[in-house]
Amino acid sequence: MSQPEFNTIQEKPSDFTDNVQARHRSGLIWTLLFQFSTIVGIVALATLLATTINQSSGIVIYEAKVDPSSLAVKGVPLEDQSKEQLMGVLQANLSEGAYNKINRETPFEEQSRDDVYDLVIERIVKYQVAESWLLWESLTNRSEIDQIIAQEYPNNLVRFVIWFNWDFLTSKQSSDPVIAGVRSAFLGSLWTIFITVLFAFPIGVMAAIYLEEYATTDNWFNRLIQTNINNLAGVPSIIYGILGLAIFVRALQPITSGSIFGTVDPTTANGRTILSAGLTLGLLVLPLIIINSQEAIRAVPGSLRNASYGIGATKWQTVWSHVLPNAIPGILTGTILAISRAIGETAPLVVVGASTVILLDPDGPFSKFTTLPIQIYQWTTRPQDEFRFIAAAAIITLLILLLSLNATAVLLRNRFSRRY
Amino acid sequence: MTKSNTDETEYVLETKDLNIFYGDFMAVTNVNMKVQRNKITAIIGPSGCGKSTLLRAFNRMNELVPSSRIEGEIIFQGQNLYAPEVDPVEVRHRIGMVFQKPNPFPKSIYDNIAWGARIHGFKGDMDELVVYSLKQAALWDEVKDILDQSGLALSGGQQQRLCIARALAVQPEVILMDEPASALDPIATLKIEELMQDLKKNYTIVIVTHNMQQAARASDYTAMMMLDKEGVRTGTVIEFDETNVIFTRPKDKRTEDYVTGRFG
Numbered sequence: 036m037s038q039p040e041f042n043t044i045q046e047k048p049s050d051f052t053d054n055v056q057a058r059h060r061s062g063l064i065w066t067l068l069f070q071f072s073t074i075v076g077i078v079a080l081a082t083l084l085a086t087t088i089n090q091s092s093g094i095v096i097y098e099a100k101v102d103p104s105s106l107a108v109k110g111v112p113l114e115d116q117s118k119e120q121l122m123g124v125l126q127a128n129l130s131e132g133a134y135n136k137i138n139r140e141t142p143f144e145e146q147s148r149d150d151v152y153d154l155v156i157e158r159i160v161k162y163q164v165a166e167s168w169l170l171w172e173s174l175t176n177r178s179e180i181d182q183i184i185a186q187e188y189p190n191n192l193v194r195f196v197i198w199f200n201w202d203f204l205t206s207k208q209s210s211d212p213v214i215a216g217v218r219s220a221f222l223g224s225l226w227t228i229f230i231t232v233l234f235a236f237p238i239g240v241m242a243a244i245y246l247e248e249y250a251t252t253d254n255w256f257n258r259l260i261q262t263n264i265n266n267l268a269g270v271p272s273i274i275y276g277i278l279g280l281a282i283f284v285r286a287l288q289p290i291t292s293g294s295i296f297g298t299v300d301p302t303t304a305n306g307r308t309i310l311s312a313g314l315t316l317g318l319l320v321l322p323l324i325i326i327n328s329q330e331a332i333r334a335v336p337g338s339l340r341n342a343s344y345g346i347g348a349t350k351w352q353t354v355w356s357h358v359l360p361n362a363i364p365g366i367l368t369g370t371i372l373a374i375s376r377a378i379g380e381t382a383p384l385v386v387v388g389a390s391t392v393i394l395l396d397p398d399g400p401f402s403k404f405t406t407l408p409i410q411i412y413q414w415t416t417r418p419q420d421e422f423r424f425i426a427a428a429a430i431i432t433l434l435i436l437l438l439s440l441n442a443t444a445v446l447l448r449n450r451f452s453r454r455y
Numbered sequence: 456m457t458k459s460n461t462d463e464t465e466y467v468l469e470t471k472d473l474n475i476f477y478g479d480f481m482a483v484t485n486v487n488m489k490v491q492r493n494k495i496t497a498i499i500g501p502s503g504c505g506k507s508t509l510l511r512a513f514n515r516m517n518e519l520v521p522s523s524r525i526e527g528e529i530i531f532q533g534q535n536l537y538a539p540e541v542d543p544v545e546v547r548h549r550i551g552m553v554f555q556k557p558n559p560f561p562k563s564i565y566d567n568i569a570w571g572a573r574i575h576g577f578k579g580d581m582d583e584l585v586v587y588s589l590k591q592a593a594l595w596d597e598v599k600d601i602l603d604q605s606g607l608a609l610s611g612g613q614q615q616r617l618c619i620a621r622a623l624a625v626q627p628e629v630i631l632m633d634e635p636a637s638a639l640d641p642i643a644t645l646k647i648e649e650l651m652q653d654l655k656k657n658y659t660i661v662i663v664t665h666n667m668q669q670a671a672r673a674s675d676y677t678a679m680m681m682l683d684k685e686g687v688r689t690g691t692v693i694e695f696d697e698t699n700v701i702f703t704r705p706k707d708k709r710t711e712d713y714v715t716g717r718f719g
Contacts, residue, residue, distance in 0.1 A: 069578060079577030183525060232713070251521050252521050253521070336558075338554060338556055338558035339560065339561075340519075341516070341519075341552075341554055341558065342558040342559070342560060342618070342621075343560075344519060344553065344624060345514075345516065345546065345547060345551065345552035345553075345554065345572075346548070346552075346571035346621060346624075346625050347544050347545070347546075347547040347549075347551075347571070347574075347575060347625060348571070348574055349544050349574075352574050354572075356570065361561065363685065387611070439684060441477060
């Protein structure tokens, strides 16, 4: 791109080299690098989603321990039997003790026909996965799969299963991947995050207000506090787990186990409860919330503070009526980040004592607990393929939970932002 | 702070040997000046000579800068503003302030005015006060139909008059104005100046300005500030007199050079 008309004006030799093209070239190289980095990120995210979705559904061939057709009563197949007939089947195939135990837990009069049918499938038929394929194979390799089914499993139940389904969300834990669900882990995550936010949000915001608005003199003590908070944000999460174990599980056991309030969960009788987990995660995200809230408070223009002080407002009136309302969107953004961090944490909860198997749903801060990341971790370590499928389904659950919590925070933030 | 001899005191504000520091840096040195009741007193001078610092000392706003401190006294109606028993919140209630950049609250026009009165425990009719303050600030006709709209939606000149109305609503005795028109166009500036002439019937006004014509046009008294000595960056009032004296027969050579535009 030479511009000869410029040169004609100059009579003496120029002090500048003609480097416009070189400068554009280096600019282009950097632009390409930025685009490449973005593409790497997008590809990584797409791969993650694709693998998860690929693993979370596909064709499954079931193998029944007891052939359902053998359970027909007087020629009526299992699917069409009435509640009484199904109860007969249960009675005939289970020991008397097992049958009475079911009746004791939930009396048959209170169960619907479909409940009893599910019981028959779960206790007697006992479907196992004989062979399974991932979503991609199921879609692209259908003819081959059909061939295998025709040759090797002509009489078996074949289903296209989306492992992430309503039953999966609402079923309790089980050692059998076909009927295992994520309900207790889901509730555990919700309870834990609830405690975490309840603890960390008010304390974090109040600490940020104090540090930004009150501890403004530049002395060694304030600098020490600020430096410490900044460093705490970088401490590995497992360290917080050890801290939580020492403080909440051990030292504060009477409180965290609930024994001081007289509400001891008979299955725990120690401090490894939702309360301990929530407080530990609360400590973990506290520096994050403090630092982000400080940033938000600092971003409130000084002219607004001046305006308030200038008409004789006290410091507290200024903070409450002007600084906080204008900082709230930023504070909530920080809280979103903190929640995202807390909900995915696994390591500190392992140390604090998350249970891998719990049969009762958590129903309060003093329950034993497990959370979604713990559940996912536990399932992925199992050798059977099916556990990987439900782990993928649990990952989707975790992602959806995370996105909906964040969406709530974003909605709240937008509501506050539009107040004026 | 007690109101004493208000009717007899001719001077509302009086500084005595005032020095203002930021940390170890002495920003303003040895100021002795008197502000007369119901007059407009202008503070002029080159950039960085401490005009705003001096103005902010009058209602203890400079205390919001953590390292600042003062020596000497500022007497407001017989009472030293910096006496230990005086509450700066009360000082700022009695001595209001309007800033260089219009800074209305991000609230409705109504709330902008009502908020200040509310925090001071105003017991009267709030609607009446809002209307009265807006009328005093010559803004009522422009905003009477949009009181529930955000104060930030107004033009710059309207915003500045809203800020003046907000300051008036808490019924101060003195209004400090820190270059109130420097961010405004000439027409909006003219409106502010006309407004000041109306307001001085009821209030005492101290204004900092860069604009010498503005000081000449609008003020009754003028304090000329200048950096004290070459090399020592500390400002002081080198001359304080009636405005027409400052602009026509200044005693100090530096003042003459400055107001005639020969330097500064």
